[in-house]
Amino acid sequence: MVGIDEVARRAGVSTATVSRALSGRGPVSPVTRQRVQTAADELGYVVSAAASALATGRARAIGVIVPFLDRWFYSTVLAGISDGLVRRGFDITLYGVSAAAEERQRVFSDNVRRRRVDGIITIAPELDADEAASLRGLGVPIVAIAGPNPLLTTLTVDDLAVGRLATRHLLDLGHRRIAHIGSPEVTGSSVPALRRRGFAEQMDAAGARPLFADADFTIEGASTAARHLLDSTERPTAIFAASDEMAIGAILAAREAGLHVPDDISIIGVDGNELGRWFGLTTVDQFARCQGERAAEAVLAELDGAAPALRRGTLPFALLERGSTATAPG
Amino acid sequence: MVGIDEVARRAGVSTATVSRALSGRGPVSPVTRQRVQTAADELGYVVSAAASALATGRARAIGVIVPFLDRWFYSTVLAGISDGLVRRGFDITLYGVSAAAEERQRVFSDNVRRRRVDGIITIAPELDADEAASLRGLGVPIVAIAGPNPLLTTLTVDDLAVGRLATRHLLDLGHRRIAHIGSPEVTGSSVPALRRRGFAEQMDAAGARPLFADADFTIEGASTAARHLLDSTERPTAIFAASDEMAIGAILAAREAGLHVPDDISIIGVDGNELGRWFGLTTVDQFARCQGERAAEAVLAELDGAAPALRRGTLPFALLERGSTATAPG
DNA sequence: CTGTTAGCGCTTTCAA
DNA sequence: TTGAAAGCGCTAACAG
Numbered sequence: 102m103v104g105i106d107e108v109a110r111r112a113g114v115s116t117a118t119v120s121r122a123l124s125g126r127g128p129v130s131p132v133t134r135q136r137v138q139t140a141a142d143e144l145g146y147v148v149s150a151a152a153s154a155l156a157t158g159r160a161r162a163i164g165v166i167v168p169f170l171d172r173w174f175y176s177t178v179l180a181g182i183s184d185g186l187v188r189r190g191f192d193i194t195l196y197g198v199s200a201a202a203e204e205r206q207r208v209f210s211d212n213v214r215r216r217r218v219d220g221i222i223t224i225a226p227e228l229d230a231d232e233a234a235s236l237r238g239l240g241v242p243i244v245a246i247a248g249p250n251p252l253l254t255t256l257t258v259d260d261l262a263v264g265r266l267a268t269r270h271l272l273d274l275g276h277r278r279i280a281h282i283g284s285p286e287v288t289g290s291s292v293p294a295l296r297r298r299g300f301a302e303q304m305d306a307a308g309a310r311p312l313f314a315d316a317d318f319t320i321e322g323a324s325t326a327a328r329h330l331l332d333s334t335e336r337p338t339a340i341f342a343a344s345d346e347m348a349i350g351a352i353l354a355a356r357e358a359g360l361h362v363p364d365d366i367s368i369i370g371v372d373g374n375e376l377g378r379w380f381g382l383t384t385v386d387q388f389a390r391c392q393g394e395r396a397a398e399a400v401l402a403e404l405d406g407a408a409p410a411l412r413r414g415t416l417p418f419a420l421l422e423r424g425s426t427a428t429a430p431g
Numbered sequence: 432m433v434g435i436d437e438v439a440r441r442a443g444v445s446t447a448t449v450s451r452a453l454s455g456r457g458p459v460s461p462v463t464r465q466r467v468q469t470a471a472d473e474l475g476y477v478v479s480a481a482a483s484a485l486a487t488g489r490a491r492a493i494g495v496i497v498p499f500l501d502r503w504f505y506s507t508v509l510a511g512i513s514d515g516l517v518r519r520g521f522d523i524t525l526y527g528v529s530a531a532a533e534e535r536q537r538v539f540s541d542n543v544r545r546r547r548v549d550g551i552i553t554i555a556p557e558l559d560a561d562e563a564a565s566l567r568g569l570g571v572p573i574v575a576i577a578g579p580n581p582l583l584t585t586l587t588v589d590d591l592a593v594g595r596l597a598t599r600h601l602l603d604l605g606h607r608r609i610a611h612i613g614s615p616e617v618t619g620s621s622v623p624a625l626r627r628r629g630f631a632e633q634m635d636a637a638g639a640r641p642l643f644a645d646a647d648f649t650i651e652g653a654s655t656a657a658r659h660l661l662d663s664t665e666r667p668t669a670i671f672a673a674s675d676e677m678a679i680g681a682i683l684a685a686r687e688a689g690l691h692v693p694d695d696i697s698i699i700g701v702d703g704n705e706l707g708r709w710f711g712l713t714t715v716d717q718f719a720r721c722q723g724e725r726a727a728e729a730v731l732a733e734l735d736g737a738a739p740a741l742r743r744g745t746l747p748f749a750l751l752e753r754g755s756t757a758t759a760p761g
Numbered sequence: 762c763t764g765t766t767a768g769c770g771c772t773t774t775c776a777a
Numbered sequence: 778t779t780g781a782a783a784g785c786g787c788t789a790a791c792a793g
Binding site: 444445446447448451457458459460463482484485486487488 | 762763764765766768769770771
Binding site for chain 2: 102145147148149150151152154155160162165169170171173176177179180183184187188190192193194195196197199204207208210211212214215216217238240320321324349350353356375376378379390
């Protein structure tokens, strides 16, 4: 591996000058800079991350903490983060923490603390107090996304408003008998609870009686839940599922029951999951990929000296009509 | 941030001893080790990745190159890699290279070359010759998975055999009129081409005439392709799709056409995509997550001094029957 | 078994 | 604008 002194020798300057020329920090005459650049290119020189990090105290890397790498939402956000960081020449150090408690513990007490990163983005891994404290103790910018985390400042979607928006859409189409498939959780500020409350509030405001069915955020779970709803004597004319996967489960259940979507029943989800496209699913898109990009921008901004407050913010969402909702029958 | 000398002072030993005690390398008396450990714990000391890397030449990190973070196969393999590496205390440095040519170029010419990693795992990002050479020039172990890459030694599934297995399964069920939905590519050693050839070979061997429909590996594309097949006068009694997503597309098309799966038509896919579960899809599972774990083991083994040959290997696959295939009708 | 002492490869004052 | 030199925080010989 070619080092900085080799470049210096070839360019006929000192290593200090090479460093200045290549990093862009400090004064270097244009002609010298050019000579150095040429020498570096010819030699294929690239600075050693370790040496540079040790000398400057900055690693040019951001740590990303993700609970489930193989779930749509997380991997999509991660893709956005990656885009946002690569653009600025930062590397990503990935910390998967789905694992067992002890492994998880190790990630927070060791891996994350090796000072390998200049900042951290964490995607809703339900950190406990110790873990959050451990992160804050790092003394680097931290941005949390997805799910208002009381322990950290957060970039988050207003899921109460999301729930209301989806519900209003159905109400506006004339539906009155609307069911929500989601979490049983009524209180608290978890994402599912907020979406549920948004639904309940909007229904109340419209003077309509809300129906509820609980499911576990999987296609299958929602499918079962939907089947019950469809079999009931008081069959809803519309379903608002708290995730696209669940909405798809509902669509599958409806089809199996011989119902036509959206003529017989309207179904709306939340997420903007690609999968919904193939089912013509109307949804409240939360632009997961953008969330990642925003998070990346936020950490980098703070590294550049922006006020920490900047990392607190709300993320956009929007109704995406694809045909699984229509005017209420009858 | 507390440093090694602070720990040394507190434990009443030299920094060298602290280093030895904490890293486990070199002789240290049990009692001293304990004292050091205690001091480190009390102080919350963790070695600096940069300093350690600079001094040892090892970063305790593996670079992972992934083309699409938000596609099922890649994110699932990544999850497996993460599991495999975390267990051994290695960090992952993630390089997403889906981006435009110039960004991609930068990843290979700069990011990857900062010597931040001790080894590299690359997931089938169709590297060109320059990129592969750039990786090899790093002088660290490289393991490629998914798709036989002629430029690198590879851990790969025998997709020819996969194609044969899926086809044989259908033939064994008595089907003769079987269609393959997949790539138009007949020659070459890409994954789709191999699966197709496996199908063709097996059909030939059985003296059955193969039918083909091309699709782009999306649900929608396959759905369209399947519709054509189902409308044709020579409707197949079984479909072998080259991916689970396409198989799902075929299932959806069949349902829309009023056909019952598997009574009217059998459908089999390849991948082991979770999604298939909800459709009762029979498939050839390629255990994506295990592929990641295997790759992780392979790089680490080579770091531990195992022969590079070890990284060449074949990955398992197996028929997973879930009900979308049945005896041929009639 | 432990301490002393050079570095690892770069960056950054400080002087020139 | 440039160079010399002192570290950044840790590890690994080498002595003891």
